[in-house]
Amino acid sequence: MEHRIGNRMYHGLMYSIVVLFAVFCVTPFLLVLSSSFTSEESILQHGYNIFPREFDLSAYRVLFLDAGRLIEAYKISIIVTVIGTIASLAITAMLAYPLSLKRFKLRKALNVYTLITILINGGIVPWYIVCVKYLGLQDNLLALIVPYLCMAWNVFLLRSFFQTIPEEISESAKIDGAGEFRIFLSIIVPLAKPALATIGLFISLMYWNDWWLGLTLLNKVELQPLQLLLRTIQSNVQFIATSAQGAEIIRATGGRLPSEGIKMAICIVTIGPIVFLYPFIQRYFIKGLTIGAVKG
């Protein structure tokens, strides 16, 4: 009897900890969401709150008065994410597949060549010089895409999946006279679809959330992707009144920008697509992390 009560308390404790931690993880999001729907007066008077004291949309209204800039940033983020993901996935897979083949002579050498870049790097200064001075990656869209096209970590994740496909399959196709590239496209890629989907999602998340490339390689404000626009507005809300619609914004707000609310509203606009897609994509991430756990 005593044992059973102890057991029940034990399970109660375990459930409580899980619930508490989940609440801890999600609370900051609710905070930002609620703040974005709170009026400026209320924020200045009572501070940010987990529930809005009175529902108010003025932050979003001001934000969308300057919708041009927001749409531009959205467009850039989408272009970079789509092109980056497709190109990067293709390049990563084409490197990872031969690295999984025992019959590929350079397999060992290229594995080491790739692995070293995970462990050692030259740091940001030489990287910056190479990008700007030698590759011309400054103030253009390519600067937001090219540096991330081939990440060693993704190569290894994909390679460890390709290794689970028996090499006899591609070998027998080769004996039947198929070229390596055709084998890759028509046999290997269909077999690896789940893994490719997972890595593709990892890559697109990386591009969508990135602002490092924009921060270091862009001087032009017009090319700023969404994340960087969020940062620009966060550190200088007045920036929003510098646009073509500036006069209109100042008039609409009576010269008092709802600055606190705007910061939160643009934050919601930035994470919106991710949170919206999240329920559909997260299981691929969890699956993908577990294929990566196979040590390679």
Add this chain to the structure above:
Amino acid sequence: MRSKGILSELGRNKSLYLMVLPGVVLIMLFSYFPMFGLLVAFKDFNFRDGILGSPWMDPIYGNFKYLFSSTSSALRATWNTLYLNTLFIIFGILFQVGIALIFNEVAGKYFKKITQSLMFLPYFISWIVVGVIAYNLFSIDTGVMNTTLSSLGLGSVDWFATPWVWPIILVLFYVWKSTGYGMVLYLASLTGIDPSYYEAAKIDGASKFQQIRYISLPFLMPTIITLTLLQVGRIMNADFGMFYAIVGENAAIYQTADVIDTFIFRSLRLNGDIGMASAAGFYQSVIAFIIIMLCNKLAKRINEDSSLF
């Protein structure tokens, strides 16, 4: 004779070589060129002449003298990087393993699905957004912390000017963002444990705690060791995004929250001091290299299979 062998091998497997080519070139451009570019730390660099064309520093260690001069904050940044990364590694493991073990004890398909999704959510958010959240929580006039404190009659704290609280806050953000992601790996190992071990232990009267201590933890050990070593190997590299987004250019808390990567970035992009930035980068890379070699040796001694290379 030998070169003919290489040529015929290239010819025979032409398509495989063509396939790896783009990736190999990109890695060369963005990883190996910068490694050779570390040379710039010994140069009086200017953009017109490039890395090779720029003249050598006179004396050749000139950039480093500047870096470690008494006014420089490089040593402070080094200390902060090591200290904060150590905290991240320790608390990261404690929470990832701990929550994974606890999560493994609860049942209910939907309960597990929903709670795990909520825990994983912060991983998907950029540090910039976390920076906004930090502002929302800790800003002096409107932050949730201060409104809560003052509603309890405790007065308010100027968090962004109080250096000693930042290691704690940064650890909290790190745990918040990484636990959901990290626990997936440990959960995968936990579900791989044969249930008969636990049944046998139960029959022998082992408590829940003993089962975790003597069955679950030993099974998780190889994963813990490999992941920890990977992190220790990168202990000289701070997560730039995290620090730049949360701490930014707020010099009031540099004392505890300025790290090597933000220090280098400031010298490079804000002060335009490529010499000092590259010297700091060189110094960071060399120490990082030594640490990785030591880690690998240690890993080999613990377990031949868990070495990195």
